[in-house]
Structure formats: C-alpha cells, structure tokens
Amino acid sequence: MNETRVMKGREKAFSMIITFFVALIFWLLLSAWNKYQFAHGEYEPIRFFRGVFVAFIVTLIAHELLVPARGEKVLLKLQRWILYIPWELYQIVLAAIDVASRVFGLRPVDPRIIEFETTLRSDLALTTFADSITLTPGTITINIEPERGKYTVHAIDKGPADALTVDQTMQKKVGYVFMEEG
Amino acid sequence: MILPFVVIGILIGCTIMICSYRMIFGPGTFNRFAAASVIGTKAIVLLILAGYIIERPHFIDIALMYALLSFIGTIIIAKYLERGELCSR
Amino acid sequence: MLTVELLVNILACVFLAGGAFFMITGAVGLVKFPDFYTRLHATGKCDTLGQIFTIVGCMIYQGFDFITVKLFFVAAYYIFAGPAATHAIMKAAYFTGLKPWKKGDPRM
Numbered sequence: 001m002n003e004t005r006v007m008k009g010r011e012k013a014f015s016m017i018i019t020f021f022v023a024l025i026f027w028l029l030l031s032a033w034n035k036y037q038f039a040h041g042e043y044e045p046i047r048f049f050r051g052v053f054v055a056f057i058v059t060l061i062a063h064e065l066l067v068p069a070r071g072e073k074v075l076l077k078l079q080r081w082i083l084y085i086p087w088e089l090y091q092i093v094l095a096a097i098d099v100a101s102r103v104f105g106l107r108p109v110d111p112r113i114i115e116f117e118t119t120l121r122s123d124l125a126l127t128t129f130a131d132s133i134t135l136t137p138g139t140i141t142i143n144i145e146p147e148r149g150k151y152t153v154h155a156i157d158k159g160p161a162d163a164l165t166v167d168q169t170m171q172k173k174v175g176y177v178f179m180e181e182g
Numbered sequence: 183m184i185l186p187f188v189v190i191g192i193l194i195g196c197t198i199m200i201c202s203y204r205m206i207f208g209p210g211t212f213n214r215f216a217a218a219s220v221i222g223t224k225a226i227v228l229l230i231l232a233g234y235i236i237e238r239p240h241f242i243d244i245a246l247m248y249a250l251l252s253f254i255g256t257i258i259i260a261k262y263l264e265r266g267e268l269c270s271r
Numbered sequence: 272m273l274t275v276e277l278l279v280n281i282l283a284c285v286f287l288a289g290g291a292f293f294m295i296t297g298a299v300g301l302v303k304f305p306d307f308y309t310r311l312h313a314t315g316k317c318d319t320l321g322q323i324f325t326i327v328g329c330m331i332y333q334g335f336d337f338i339t340v341k342l343f344f345v346a347a348y349y350i351f352a353g354p355a356a357t358h359a360i361m362k363a364a365y366f367t368g369l370k371p372w373k374k375g376d377p378r379m
Binding site: 183186187190193194196197200201203204209210212213215216217219220223224226227230231234239242243245246249250253256257260261263264 | 280284287288290291294295297298299301302307310311314318322325326329332338341342344345348349352353355356359360362363364366367369379
C-alpha cells in the first residue's frame with residue numbers, strides 16, 4: 001500500500017509548482033520584517049530574486065517529500081485534520097497540568113506498560129495517532145508495528161491507561177479524520 | 183518592559199541549574215542524555231529573551247536554526263544508542 | 272491610565288510567568304521522579320508547554336508585526352518536534368533493556 005513509485009508528467013509538475021510557491025511564501029514571510037526597518041529607497045526590489053533562486057533550489061531537492069503522490073480525497077482529509085488541531089492543543093494544556101499535580105504529590109505515581117491494536121494502517125494516520133498519545137495526559141508511545149497497527153505505550157497511572165484502552169475516544173477521532181475507522 | 187524579561191531569564195537559569203544535577207548524578211547514560219536535551223531546549227528560549235532585552239530582533243533567526251539542529255542531533259544520538267552503529271551496510 | 276497597551280503588557284506577563292512556572296515544574300520533576308521513564312513524562316510534557324507559553328507571551332507583547340510570524344514558526348515547530356524527540360529517546364531505552372519501575376521497588 002505504501003510502495004514508492006517514480007512520478008512523471010503531470011503529477012511531477014503539480015508537485016513542483018506547489019512546493020515552489022510554498023517555499024517562496026515561507027522565504028517572504030521570514031525576510032519581510034527587514035523591509036520596514038530601513039528608510040524608503042534603501043530596499044531594492046532586486047532582493048526579491050534571491051528568494052526566487054533559493055525557492056528553486058529547494059524545489060529541485062525536496063519536492064517529492066513535501067507533496068507526495070496523490071492519495072484519495074486529500075482535501076477532505078486536510079479539512080478534518082485542521083479541525084482536529086484545537087482539540088490537540090487543549091490536550092497539551094491538560095497534560096502539563098496533570099504532570100504538575102503528580103510532581104507536587106496530589107496524585108500517585110504507579111507506572112505500567114500496556115499494548116493494544118488499532119485499525120489504522122497508513123503512514124500519516126499512524127504518526128498522528130502516536131503524536132496524540134504522547135500529548136495526552138499520562139501516556140507516551142514506545143513502539144509501533146505498522147503491519148497490524150499494534151502500539152506499545154507506557155502509562156503513568158491506571159486512569160490514563162484505562163482512558164486509552166477502554167474508552168477509545170482518541171481512536172475514534174483519528175479514525176474519523178483519516179476515514180479508516182473500524 | 184525590560185524588567186519582566188530579565189526576571190524570567192533568571193528563572194530559566196535556575197531551571198538549567200536544577201537540570202544539571204541530573205546530568206552529573208544520573209545513573210547511566212540515558213538520564214544524562216535526557217537532561218542534556220532539556221538544557222538544549224532551554225537555550226533556545228534564552229536566546230529569544232536575550233533578543234528582547236538588548237532590543238535587537240536578529241536573535242530569533244539564530245534560535246530557529248538552533249532548534250532545528252538540536253532536534254536532528256537528539257534523533258541521531260538516540261538512533262546510535264539503540265543500534266550501536268549509525269548506518270547499517 | 273488603563274490603556275490598551277497596559278492590558279496587552281499585563282497579558283504578555285501572565286503568559287511569560289505561566290511558561291516559567293511550567294518549566295520549573297518540569298525540572299523539579301526531572302530530579303524528583305523515581306525512574307527514567309517517569310522522568311521522560313515530566314520533561315516531554317511540561318517542558319513543551321512551558322516553552323510554548325513563553326513564546327506566545329513574546330508574540331502577544333510584539334503585536335501584529337512580521338516578527339510575530341517568525342516566533343509562530345518556532346512555537347509551531349516545537350509542538351511537533353518535542354514529542355517526537357521524547358518518543359525516540361524512550362524507544363532507544365526500551366530496546367536496550369532498561370527495566371521499568373513498579374510501585375514498591377527501591378528508587379533507581
């Protein structure tokens with residue numbers, strides 16, 4: 001399912017154009033503060049061509065990494081993924097407050113290692129789920145086996161371990177985003 | 183508004199000194215490596231705050247570069263400690 | 272006396288102080304916890320959030336400028352890179368044979 005193939009023709013042109021514009025906008029955003037520092041007349045428009053040159057080199061080297069070969073329904077997955085990020089940021093804040101309460105002695109420390117299986121199979125879904133486990137209060141990913149979707153997780157207490165294996169809220173959310181629920 | 187930045191900078195310096203205890207006394211390699219990674223990320227925040235204290239915004243570029251390079255260094259050392267070699271040939 | 276600039280400065284100070292508090296909690300957890308795996312919990316989560324709050328505080332102090340975009344890139348990069356580095360260290364320790372700690376063991 002994840003074999004690599006050489007891109008030719010229209011796919012290659014599409015990916016190179018998208019990578020070129022993303023690199024050019026990134027360069028402009030990083031160097032635009034310099035334009036307003038100096039007085040008018042000291043900033044020549046010829047410096048814009050440095051950005052075009054650098055973006056061209058980046059496109060030649062890395063266009064296959066940034067925009068891979070077309071999957072299916074990419075726009076719908078992108079929209080659902082953007083809506084998934086604020087829930088992630090809320091979980092980071094909860095995770096830090098949870099660890100702070102364990103440092104000051106308000107809750108016990110009783111670690112254990114658990115293993116479970118999921119129905120996710122593609123590279124991006126497995127990576128997003130592993131990142132989400134590390135950012136949720138009380139759990140860190142140790143190992144992933146991509147053939148069966150099996151995760152080895154270190155949990156710091158019984159509460160977070162049960163929230164991952166018994167309730168399964170996060171598996172449902174990531175499965176909804178990448179449309180691989182089971 | 184320079185005084186709050188100086189106070190926060192001193193607090194982060196205290197954090198680095200608390201971490202260096204684990205770097206000296208940690209039993210084994212992995213405890214020392216985790217403490218070194220923490221000290222590296224504190225240096226990034228100190229660079230940004232130093233840029234605000236002396237009122238020159240050029241330090242943020244250096245902080246961005248250093249964050250990328252220190253992350254790559256952490257991954258390389260973790261891979262070496264796991265396998266005993268870097269490139270399997 | 273109660274201008275918008277004073278309110279923005281106070282909000283930036285609140286975020287900076289919160290960031291410093293979480294960083295000190297992460298460092299105290301690194302010294303206090305009884306095992307290597309639990310210490311990685313303390314640094315991987317508390318440290319990441321403390322850094323993000325400090326950089327968000329600097330962004331609020333700056334206002335709408337192009338330097339805010341650069342600070343946003345540093346913060347967004349660290350959200351993705353912090354947990355990945357924590358996972359890499361923990362995986363290396365697990366496969367080299369470091370034993371985890373159960374409740375009731377002596378402190379290691």
